[in-house]
Amino acid sequence: MDDKIKQLKDWIDGSDNIVFFGGAGVSTESGIPDFRSVDGLYNQKWAYPPETILSHTFFTKDPEEYYRFHREKLVIDGVKPNRAHIRLAELEKEGKLKAVVTQNIDGLHQAAGSKKVLELHGSILRAYCSRCGRPYPADKMNHGAGVPKCQCGGVIRPDIVLYEEPLNDDIVSEAVHFIRNADVLIIGGTSLNVYPAAGLINYYRGNKLALVNLSSTPYDSAADLVIHEKIGEVFGQI
Numbered sequence: 001m002d003d004k005i006k007q008l009k010d011w012i013d014g015s016d017n018i019v020f021f022g023g024a025g026v027s028t029e030s031g032i033p034d035f036r037s038v039d040g041l042y043n044q045k046w047a048y049p050p051e052t053i054l055s056h057t058f059f060t061k062d063p064e065e066y067y068r069f070h071r072e073k074l075v076i077d078g079v080k081p082n083r084a085h086i087r088l089a090e091l092e093k094e095g096k097l098k099a100v101v102t103q104n105i106d107g108l109h110q111a112a113g114s115k116k117v118l119e120l121h122g123s124i125l126r127a128y129c130s131r132c133g134r135p136y137p138a139d140k141m142n143h144g145a146g147v148p149k150c151q152c153g154g155v156i157r158p159d160i161v162l163y164e165e166p167l168n169d170d171i172v173s174e175a176v177h178f179i180r181n182a183d184v185l186i187i188g189g190t191s192l193n194v195y196p197a198a199g200l201i202n203y204y205r206g207n208k209l210a211l212v213n214l215s216s217t218p219y220d221s222a223a224d225l226v227i228h229e230k231i232g233e234v235f236g237q238i
Contacts, residue, residue, distance in 0.1 A: 004227045009238040011184050011208050011225075016096050019182040020088055021201055022231075023103045025189025025213060029082040029232040032106055055163035063147045063155050070158070074105075074124055075142040081112035084188065087235040089113035099178040103190060103197050105160050118175045120167055120197045126159035167196060179203045188212040188231040192219050 012018060024032075052058055053069045081089075089112040091097035099116045100109050107125040109117045127141040128134060131154025140148050141156050148156040161167055179185060180203045190213060192198040201209075201219065211223040212231050220226050227234055 002227075002229075004225060005229075005234055005237050007225055008186070008210050008212075008227065008234070011210065012091065012096060012238055015183045015208070017181070017183040018091065018097045019099050019101065019178045019185050020097060021101045021179065021185065021187045021190070022084075023188075023190025023192075023194070026084050026102070026231055027079075027082075027104050027106055027108055028189070029084070029230060030079045030106075030108055032076055032079055032104075032108075051163055056165050059157065059162055063157075067141075067147055071142060074158075076106075079106065079108065081108045083232040084235040085109055085112035085114070087238065092116065098182070099175075101175045101178065101200065103194060105158075118171050118178070120161070120171060120175065120200075122158070122160035122168075124158055124160060127156050128159055129154040130157045131155070172196075172200070175200055176203050180205060182206060184208040184210065186210045186212065187219070187223075188234075190217070191215065192217040 047065070048058070053066055059066045085108050088097060088100055088109065092114055099118060100114050101118045101120065102109060103120050105119065105121050105124045107123050124142065125138045127136040127138050129136065129150035129152060132150060132152045134150055134152070136150070136156050141158055150156055179200055182204060183206055185201065185204045185206060185208070187201060187210065190198070207224055209223045210225040210227070211217060211220060212227045212229065212234050214228060214230060216228070
């Protein structure tokens with residue numbers, strides 16, 4: 001076992017107050033493309049830039065084009081949790097992990113068995129009417145054709161945070177609480193370039209900040225332990 005991975009394992013073995021903060025890299029090993037890597041969605045050709053399509057303004061103006069993109073690029077059927085998701089769920093069951101704070105919208109942490117999951121950007125597995133707020137099954141939104149409509153005539157939308165929309169205050173407050181009080185904070189699979197989500201790690205007050213990501217991040221120099229490897233491979237050893 002690599003010395004750095006052994007160090008992380010020792011921290012985990014010795015703590016019962018761990019928080020995990022994760023991003024797209026946690027799910028890429030399950031076959032979900034991220035947005036910013038060389039092969040990610042931001043580097044694929046589309047009629048509009050993905051960040052434009054995934055904005056509140058665009059969704060309101062052209063829901064039909066939004067849903068064409070949504071179903072082709074965001075909905076990936078048959079994906080399953082990988083070693084990172086599964087190990088995190090195990091650590092929670094063992095009483096060590098207190099919360100998963102995720103930027104992902106795929107629901108794979110819950111599919112792996114994690115109970116305390118704070119979804120900063122919502123979930124593609126939930127939907128509601130943009131006019132009356134009535135909840136709807138995700139299948140009505142994620143499959144089929146055209147723009148899904150509510151009984152009231154409003155457009156059904158995903159329960160995700162689009163660009164130009166604020167994060168949920170209650171979820172952010174809860175995430176801050178767990179991060180601030182954590183003994184060990186593990187950050188995994190994120191470039192830490194997306195704000196305000198990335199800024200939440202500044203609330204950590206401990207001295208066991210582990211950063212597991214394939215590429216370097218703006219926070220590498222602030223971390224107590226940096227591991228530049230695939231997160232699934234790392235969690236498969238701890």
